Amino acid sequence: MTTPRPSSPPLRSPEQRRGDPGSSAPVSTPVLRLGTRASALATTQSGLVADLVREHLGREVELVEVATEGDRSTAPLASMGGTGVFVSALRDALLAGTVDIAVHSLKDLPTTPADGIALAAVPLREDPRDVVVARDNLTLGELPVGSRLGTGSPRRVSQLEALGLGLDLQGIRGNVDTRIRKVRDGEVDAVVLARAGLARLGRLDEVTEVLDPLQMLPAPGQGALAIECRSDDTDLVAALAQLEDPATRAAVTAERAVLSTLEAGCSAPLGALAEVVEGEDGEELWLRAVVLSVDGGLSVRMSTTGPVSQAESLGTRLASSMLDEGVADLMEAPPVRNQHA
Numbered sequence: 001m002t003t004p005r006p007s008s009p010p011l012r013s014p015e016q017r018r019g020d021p022g023s024s025a026p027v028s029t030p031v032l033r034l035g036t037r038a039s040a041l042a043t044t045q046s047g048l049v050a051d052l053v054r055e056h057l058g059r060e061v062e063l064v065e066v067a068t069e070g071d072r073s074t075a076p077l078a079s080m081g082g083t084g085v086f087v088s089a090l091r092d093a094l095l096a097g098t099v100d101i102a103v104h105s106l107k108d109l110p111t112t113p114a115d116g117i118a119l120a121a122v123p124l125r126e127d128p129r130d131v132v133v134a135r136d137n138l139t140l141g142e143l144p145v146g147s148r149l150g151t152g153s154p155r156r157v158s159q160l161e162a163l164g165l166g167l168d169l170q171g172i173r174g175n176v177d178t179r180i181r182k183v184r185d186g187e188v189d190a191v192v193l194a195r196a197g198l199a200r201l202g203r204l205d206e207v208t209e210v211l212d213p214l215q216m217l218p219a220p221g222q223g224a225l226a227i228e229c230r231s232d233d234t235d236l237v238a239a240l241a242q243l244e245d246p247a248t249r250a251a252v253t254a255e256r257a258v259l260s261t262l263e264a265g266c267s268a269p270l271g272a273l274a275e276v277v278e279g280e281d282g283e284e285l286w287l288r289a290v291v292l293s294v295d296g297g298l299s300v301r302m303s304t305t306g307p308v309s310q311a312e313s314l315g316t317r318l319a320s321s322m323l324d325e326g327v328a329d330l331m332e333a334p335p336v337r338n339q340h341a
């Protein structure tokens, strides 16, 4: 046991720190521990939420790093059960009581609710669109036939194939920085990323094209954050509600209802985007969705509008209509090969 030198900060156990009588915070408001993955995007997003909590709840927040299987392994995400691997370690930390708040990218959040976990707030969403980062400032349409485009996402692959650009699509993984570096290093000619991640990381200057949802519908929940806590932490559930953006909550609720309804009958690539728009009778929700075969040869695209207050049923009904159009069969459809597939 070494004695800390006088200049060192005093060492305290988490228990001591929680009710520290020496700090200005009263014992009844302990420091909130916000669990985060270690990636640059995750710590940035967690830092944003920590700032919101400090500002709106007036509470002290500290970030606690939590390692997840999705970060430790470089295996394809699908082989680990999808992006849910990023989520479960943080939820385990919540349930174990080692953290009080967890922040996720909403698009990584499984649609099935987790026991004991509350989705306490969905704050204002970033621009949900996908973007291209390409060499020599090129747009998708300017990339020569045969250009290598790196993306491991079936949703992006199928929609890019559907555009018929003759790109050589290559499955890559890695964080935002790694993917952009593959373009700089010439390993691929371009990558497609969520604009929101680049915006939060302050790297929008890398973007060479913003993809219109007409060409590329984003993933359900893309650009939005999910703030979770233990559901029995009722004071915190109520306090975190101050961080909620109702329009964003309605939009992602509709998008995720499409996802969960289709998940039962269909595992084909899916894009969905809901936006609050001005309708004849005031604000309404405009929901668009697409399901494609993996090779992009077949797709079903639908849209609908409805009351913002009925986001969930709007999504469920749109997905049901898509199932009526046979989207469940798209996975099994014989490959429709375009010239460059």
Ligand SMILES: NCc1[nH]cc(CCC(=O)O)c1CC(=O)O
Pocket: 105, 106, 107, 108, 176, 192, 193, 194, 195, 196, 197, 221, 222, 223, 224, 225
């Ligand atoms: N797939 C991983 C992931 N999860 C959330 C984001 C970006 C941030 C967001 O969509 O909110 C990304 C990176 C990307 O898709 O480019």
